[in-house]
Amino acid sequence: MSRLGSKLFMGLVLLFLAGPLIVVAGVSLNGAQQLLFPPRDPSLRWYAELFNQPDWLNAMGNSLLIAFTSAALAVLIAFPLAWFLWRYRVRYGSVLYGLGVAPFTLPPVITALGFLVFWVSVGLYGSIVATIVSHAIFFVTLPLVTITLGLNSIDRQVVEAATTMGADERKVFTTIILPLIRPYLISGYAFAFVLSLNEYIVAYMVSGFTVETLPIKIFNSLRYGYTPVMAVVAVVFMLFAALVFGLIARFGDLPKLLGAWSKD
Amino acid sequence: MTTERPHGLMAHLPMLWPAGMLVLFFVVPFGIMLAVSFFHQVQGAFFEPAFELDNYGRFVSAFFGRALLFSLWISILSAAIVVAVAFPFTYFLTRLRRRAQVPILVFILAVLSLSEVIIGFSWSTLLSRNAGLSNVMVWLGMLPRPVAWTPSFGALLMGMCYLGFPYTVLIVYPAMSRLDPELPEASRMLGASPFRTFFTIVVPVLKTSLMGAVIMVFVFNLGAFLLPQVLGRPPHWTLSVHITDQAVFQSNIPFAAAMAIFLMLFSLAFIGLTLVLGASREAPR
Numbered sequence: 384m385s386r387l388g389s390k391l392f393m394g395l396v397l398l399f400l401a402g403p404l405i406v407v408a409g410v411s412l413n414g415a416q417q418l419l420f421p422p423r424d425p426s427l428r429w430y431a432e433l434f435n436q437p438d439w440l441n442a443m444g445n446s447l448l449i450a451f452t453s454a455a456l457a458v459l460i461a462f463p464l465a466w467f468l469w470r471y472r473v474r475y476g477s478v479l480y481g482l483g484v485a486p487f488t489l490p491p492v493i494t495a496l497g498f499l500v501f502w503v504s505v506g507l508y509g510s511i512v513a514t515i516v517s518h519a520i521f522f523v524t525l526p527l528v529t530i531t532l533g534l535n536s537i538d539r540q541v542v543e544a545a546t547t548m549g550a551d552e553r554k555v556f557t558t559i560i561l562p563l564i565r566p567y568l569i570s571g572y573a574f575a576f577v578l579s580l581n582e583y584i585v586a587y588m589v590s591g592f593t594v595e596t597l598p599i600k601i602f603n604s605l606r607y608g609y610t611p612v613m614a615v616v617a618v619v620f621m622l623f624a625a626l627v628f629g630l631i632a633r634f635g636d637l638p639k640l641l642g643a644w645s646k647d
Numbered sequence: 648m649t650t651e652r653p654h655g656l657m658a659h660l661p662m663l664w665p666a667g668m669l670v671l672f673f674v675v676p677f678g679i680m681l682a683v684s685f686f687h688q689v690q691g692a693f694f695e696p697a698f699e700l701d702n703y704g705r706f707v708s709a710f711f712g713r714a715l716l717f718s719l720w721i722s723i724l725s726a727a728i729v730v731a732v733a734f735p736f737t738y739f740l741t742r743l744r745r746r747a748q749v750p751i752l753v754f755i756l757a758v759l760s761l762s763e764v765i766i767g768f769s770w771s772t773l774l775s776r777n778a779g780l781s782n783v784m785v786w787l788g789m790l791p792r793p794v795a796w797t798p799s800f801g802a803l804l805m806g807m808c809y810l811g812f813p814y815t816v817l818i819v820y821p822a823m824s825r826l827d828p829e830l831p832e833a834s835r836m837l838g839a840s841p842f843r844t845f846f847t848i849v850v851p852v853l854k855t856s857l858m859g860a861v862i863m864v865f866v867f868n869l870g871a872f873l874l875p876q877v878l879g880r881p882p883h884w885t886l887s888v889h890i891t892d893q894a895v896f897q898s899n900i901p902f903a904a905a906m907a908i909f910l911m912l913f914s915l916a917f918i919g920l921t922l923v924l925g926a927s928r929e930a931p932r
Contacts, residue, residue, distance in 0.1 A: 403773045406779070
């Protein structure tokens with residue numbers, strides 16, 4: 384087989400990945416409340432429905448609020464941790480880094496149940512604060528990894544030069560470190576944001592009955608039959624994620640962020 | 648890495664906030680969960696402090712034993728399939744120019760971030776009788792009439808592969824893109840096709856990454872929780888589904904905690920195995 388073979392193979396895999404999304408996008412255009420493919424009497428009425436029905440709007444509001452705040456909190460936790468581990472050598476460093484990476488490595492149901500018993504004990508079970516804090520801890524891994532990557536790419540000699548010329552810790556931080564790692568901070572935030580938006584099990588276990596997010600709302604509605612609105616949400620989420628990651632790729636070096644060497 | 652150590656206790660102060668948050672909201676919940684797994688379940692009420700092994704004992708029953716075995720089986724099967732496809736896919740991807748890689752990476756990341764709910768919904772639509780692939784096959788004359796392929800074991804397996812695929816690509820991507828380009832280059836010069844180069848050069852060189860990826864995806868798939876409910880039948884429920892079911896619907900939190908602790912030990916053992924594999928790769932030959 385030739386180069387054509389490898390291109391064909393990649394194309395087939397990408398088609399497999401795109402297949403369900405194509406069908407869902409088609410289904411979202413149905414005129415009536417049916418899930419038919421190809422769609423009949425194509426219209427955008429279910430898109431309007433998503434932004435008009437109070438219960439879907441409410442779920443969207445919850446999801447956005449949780450994603451905005453929990454991603455910010457995740458960055459606020461990850462940043463000092465990554466900076467300190469980069470700046471100093473401490474014995475407990477690897478333990479703390481491991482703690483920051485653990486929530487993402489274990490099957491999520493375990494962490495979710497841990498959060499459940501914790502919030503029940505504290506008495507905040509069912510509140511949106513519980514969801515926000517849980518998501519922040521659950522996704523702290525993402526900013527932690529991107530910010531650490533950014534710090535490690537800083538040339539130590541630049542920092543040394545600044546120090547010998549009389550810059551103190553604060554000056555070095557604000558004039559060198561912060562500008563250099565800004566793209567990594569932003570992408571860490573973006574990763575946490577998008578994943579929080581899509582997260583189901585933690586949000587469900589912690590306050591699924593009182594704080595309905597979009598994924599919870601979709602799953603709850605699945606039981607009462609499928610409507611094209613679910614397909615609309617799927618399309619919107621897909622486009623939104625593609626937009627966010629596209630922006631990261633536009634203003635940053637995506638292959639490097641994902642672990643490739645910095646240059647070809 | 649810096650070798651500078653912080654001077655005095657005050658220098659450790661910046662760590663207080665992140666360490667405190669992680670301990671309070673991650674270590675403490677795990678501690679509580681571990682304690683609760685030994686508690687006594689009170690019928691019709693919550694639970695009371697105790698120290699008993701009943702929750703772990705109940706887990707050994709045939710019903711949950713079968714659920715555990717099924718979770719392991721489908722997770723291993725889907726991990727093997729996914730890695731077998733994602734490994735060559737990622738290799739070909741990293742051989743493309745950076746500019747060509749970016750849109751594919753953006754797409755992979757977007758699929759990775761998709762909620763399990765949305766993946767389940769999409770697949771159940773794709774495999775349904777009204778909107779599914781079978782309509783296309785009828786149209787092509789390959790089937791007499793549309794059929795529903797979900798819920799079924801095959802649908803669940805397909806969904807799990809879909810769930811794990813983007814994750815696998817991202818796990819394998821760093822090692823693949825750092826592979827010395829001269830190795831495949833030399834093989835190509837000698838006239839080998841990309842597929843042949845892949846199997847005779849790339850796979851042997853990255854054997855440990857391959858094993859590591861299989862284990863990581865296996866653990867990742869163990870966490871699948873919504874797909875078994877949307878694409879499978881009750882016998883296809885994995886341990887993750889049973890844990891949530893016990894905690895939320897049966898209100899038996901001690902038993903759910905015991906199962907979660909068991910699943911965690913199991914996962915940690917496998918993650919430890921990848922670290923050992925990684926360490927042996929770093930060791931001098």
